[in-house]
Amino acid sequence: MSKRSATWFTNTAMSDSPPTQAIFLMAHGAPTRVDDIPLYLKNIRGGKESTPEVIKIIQERYEAIGGSSPLLEITRGQAEALEKFINQDGKNTFKVYFGMRSWNPYIKDEVQQMVDDGIKKVVALCLAPQYSKWSTERYFKSFNDALKESDPENNLEIQYIASWCDHPCLTDAFVEKYNQAIEKLSEKDKDQVHTVFTVHSIPAAAVDEGDPYAEEYEKTVRHIVERVQPRNWHMAYQSQGMIPVPWLTPTVESVLDKIARIGAKPVLVVPVGFVSDHIEILYDIDIEFKNYAKERKLDLYRTESMNLSPTFTEALAALVWPA
Numbered sequence: 001m002s003k004r005s006a007t008w009f010t011n012t013a014m015s016d017s018p019p020t021q022a023i024f025l026m027a028h029g030a031p032t033r034v035d036d037i038p039l040y041l042k043n044i045r046g047g048k049e050s051t052p053e054v055i056k057i058i059q060e061r062y063e064a065i066g067g068s069s070p071l072l073e074i075t076r077g078q079a080e081a082l083e084k085f086i087n088q089d090g091k092n093t094f095k096v097y098f099g100m101r102s103w104n105p106y107i108k109d110e111v112q113q114m115v116d117d118g119i120k121k122v123v124a125l126c127l128a129p130q131y132s133k134w135s136t137e138r139y140f141k142s143f144n145d146a147l148k149e150s151d152p153e154n155n156l157e158i159q160y161i162a163s164w165c166d167h168p169c170l171t172d173a174f175v176e177k178y179n180q181a182i183e184k185l186s187e188k189d190k191d192q193v194h195t196v197f198t199v200h201s202i203p204a205a206a207v208d209e210g211d212p213y214a215e216e217y218e219k220t221v222r223h224i225v226e227r228v229q230p231r232n233w234h235m236a237y238q239s240q241g242m243i244p245v246p247w248l249t250p251t252v253e254s255v256l257d258k259i260a261r262i263g264a265k266p267v268l269v270v271p272v273g274f275v276s277d278h279i280e281i282l283y284d285i286d287i288e289f290k291n292y293a294k295e296r297k298l299d300l301y302r303t304e305s306m307n308l309s310p311t312f313t314e315a316l317a318a319l320v321w322p323a
Contacts (some may be wrong), residue, residue: 019095022114022122023086023320025079026107026139029100030069030278034059036103043102054242061283071278072100074307075127078276081313086320095119101142111146121157123320127275129170130216131163134202161319163212166219169315174220174272175227176311177303181268182228185301189266194259195230196252197221199273200280201237204246214248220272234259238271238289239280252289260296267293267300275306 031040037059041050050058062069075098083096097114099107114122126139140160147156164170182190199217207214221235236255240247252269259265269285285302293300306312 018118019093020118020120021094022117022119023082023094023096024110024114024122024124024143025075025082025096025098025127025316026125026143027071027075027098027100027127027276028278029103029106030071031062031103032068032072034062034067037062040103061279064287065279065282069278070282071276072103074276074278075100077308078127078313078316081308081310082316082320085313086317099143101139107139107142108146108149111143112150115147115150115156119156121159123159123161125161125164125316125319128273129163129167129220129275130165130199130213130273132202132206132213132216133211134206134213135200136162163216164319165216166223167315167319168223169311169318170220171223171227173306173309173312173315174224174270174303176309177306178224178228178268178270181270181301181303185266185268189299191231193230193232193266193268194262195233196255196259196267196269197224197233197235198238198252198269198271198285201240201247201249201251203241203243204248207248217273224270224272232265239284253292256289256293256296256298256300260298264297264299267298269300269302271302271305275312277305277307281305 029040029043031037038050038055041055041058042048079096079098083094086094086096095114095117097110099105099110101107124140124143126136128135140162147154147158178195182193185193197220199213199220202211202213217235221233225233234250234255236250236252237248238252240251256267259267269289271281271285274281281302290300
């Protein structure tokens with residue numbers, strides 16, 4: 001553990017006092033039942049109903065992964081692991097909350113609970129490493145709007161962690177997952193593998209207007225590549241939305257086409273824009289992209305998601321400890 005971490009621990013409160021400092025994790029949220037998908041999509045679209053065709057498509061995708069997203073339980077597990085890790089000195093100084101932007105437990109409800117608990121200082125963190133106005137800022141807005149209602153006197157001291165795309169501990173966690181995946185491939189496959197890094201796409205207009213998302217993505221990949229030195233690697237954007245606007249490219253499909261033209265090769269997808277299993281991982285990569293690759297005589301593999309990785313828990317802890 002670093003000196004920074006040790007210093008943070010030595011300044012903690014007495015163990016018999018209730019926590020006054022908090023860490024607030026934010027994620028997108030996902031339904032746990034197929035029947036909830038219409039309301040879930042309505043939340044995503046700011047109260048606007050989706051067409052029956054769109055609802056059917058999303059329901060079929062959830063049914064394909066078992067009818068439920070594991071995101072809620074994984075995020076809860078990440079919060080619990082972080083709280084245990086950061087309070088390992090036994091002083092119980094920090095309480096970790098988590099709230100979802102588009103589903104239960106909603107950010108607004110968890111912020112109210114945090115205020116009711118008497119928290120005085122909070123570090124707010126979006127569980128998406130690459131900062132974007134399209135995503136990160138929307139989480140922070142939801143958080144701030146909730147605070148205005150729950151804490152109108154503005155008594156909380158708040159620290160926002162907007163970007164952590166190139167934090168060394170996050171790189172450690174991705175490198176660990178990459179090496180584990182590579183070890184599962186045969187010696188021949190290791191030499192021939194094409195690594196495809198991915199993040200969630202956003203509308204291209206956002207980057208044209210100054211959103212640093214693409215640069216954040218490049219930073220994440222550059223730090224991983226420097227460590228693992230893959231022979232062949234590519235960057236792609238996945239899970240484009242259904243609104244009819246241009247989205248950031250290249251798409252994963254176009255990159256797979258390119259690899260297929262080179263010849264049948266093993267492909268290792270490394271989704272660096274995500275830190276847990278959910279529909280974009282379990283359906284988009286594990287089903288859709290895998291089938292797309294198979295049709296082009298490519299063998300597609302994927303690194304495991306961070307989920308409850310102890311290394312990832314330490315990365316989160318390193319982020320929220322002050323300098």
